[in-house]
Amino acid sequence: SQQGEEDPQALSIQEGENATMNCSYKTSINNLQWYRQNSGRGLVHLILIRSNEREKHSGRLRVTLDTSKKSSSLLITASRAADTASYFCATARNTGTASKLTFGTGTRLQVTL
């Protein structure tokens, strides 16, 4: 089952603008991760935020996590055409000997020139 629901499902912006994607989830987590998937390719890990963190930065990426609201957001600043891809949030839960990632439904980002 899909743990995360992402919003919006699709987003179209112009190069140089900022893009914000939101993710909501249902159960307790150890951490939340964001991945990018270019068309026809595998997923690439972008950033991880732990359950006791509220904000994290990596280059042009900023992630926030609100565990009380069970939600996260990914901000991409000064977007580029190369940022065009699908973005997925994934929640991680450690259960005994397994660490399980559950992915959301994804946001398709289109950055135009």
Place this chain on the structure above:
Amino acid sequence: EAGVAQSPRYKIIEKRQSVAFWCNPISGHATLYWYQQILGQGPKLLIQFQNNGVVDDSQLPKDRFSAERLKGVDSTLKIQPAKLEDSAVYLCASSLMWGQETQYFGPGTRLLVL
């Protein structure tokens, strides 16, 4: 460092046929995952190996899907017999160990069942 390798990249079969996918994880990665990604959805975990042992196969349709990871390195995922709804991209990922949060994904195998 070489990434996760998968083959074949594409496969077209008819329903009720069998198919197998192969994955070679990043060298030294103890944990290996198989995901199914249906068009328009996020990946869904099918099975997770720690070395050559299964630690989670709760979402694997065991009546038709099987997977093995002999010697704790390469892995194969098999579907027998295939159904139309098995059309999807099958992604393999690996991580250094369980609890090491970052997973590294291969390019996937795109399966079309006619």
